Amino acid sequence: xxxxxxxxxxxxxxxxxxxxxxEEHRKKHPNENVNFTEFSKKCAERWKQxxxxxxxxxxxxxxxxxxxxxxxxxxxxxxxxxxxRKKKKKKDPNAPKRAxxxxxxxxxxxRPNVKAEFPQHSVGEAAKVLGERWNxxxxxxxxxxxxxxxxxxxxxxxxxxxxKNRGTGAVGGDCDEEDEEDEE
Numbered sequence: 001x002x003x004x005x006x007x008x009x010x011x012x013x014x015x016x017x018x019x020x021x022x023e024e025h026r027k028k029h030p031n032e033n034v035n036f037t038e039f040s041k042k043c044a045e046r047w048k049q050x051x052x053x054x055x056x057x058x059x060x061x062x063x064x065x066x067x068x069x070x071x072x073x074x075x076x077x078x079x080x081x082x083x084x085r086k087k088k089k090k091k092d093p094n095a096p097k098r099a100x101x102x103x104x105x106x107x108x109x110x111r112p113n114v115k116a117e118f119p120q121h122s123v124g125e126a127a128k129v130l131g132e133r134w135n136x137x138x139x140x141x142x143x144x145x146x147x148x149x150x151x152x153x154x155x156x157x158x159x160x161x162x163x164k165n166r167g168t169g170a171v172g173g174d175c176d177e178e179d180e181e182d183e184e
Contacts, residue, residue: 007072011065013058017050018043020058096159099152102145103134 011019021043025034047055100108107130114126114133121129134142 006078007069007076010069011062013055013062014047016058016061016065017047017055021046094163096156096163099156100149102142102149103131105148105152106130106134106137106145 018040022034022039025032025039107127110130110133111126114121114129118126118129
């Protein structure tokens with residue numbers, strides 16, 4: 001088992017029963033969207049009405065899954081640091097920065113205005129004002145930021161493709177990036 005990747009949780013007898021109900025419903029009504037709340041209530045009612053012998057096959061499936069889960073958990077060792085917390089994956093400092101959303105591009109332009117207007121505001125208060133302004137912005141202005149965000153996303157995808165093709169352990173990667181920018 002991969003270190004750090006926790007095994008899929010075990011399923012209960014009832015979960016197997018609901019799964020079977022869902023499959024039956026799909027076979028009878030392949031194109032119908034299911035109202036989850038109603039479906040759950042019907043399954044629960046049906047489960048309550050079942051006898052123990054009828055529930056037995058689902059209990060056996062659950063027992064088998066419990067054995068699978070216990071076996072996988074025996075081989076599982078989570079990634080933890082000295083303090084007992086999960087370790088985060090280290091981010092490669094050479095990896096391209098993620099693309100900003102339309103809202104974040106708007107914030108980058110508007111934040112100086114908010115800071116000038118409300119110098120006493122904390123970061124959280126300023127963010128709240130920015131969110132309110134974003135919600136009041138005209139559709140035309142929003143579409144301009146969404147277009148910029150789409151360009152950002154394309155740039156990020158190109159940069160990621162280059163980054164992946166170059167390999168993560170490239171030495172002197174900064175020079176390559178400048179060369180690529182000159183080519184464009």
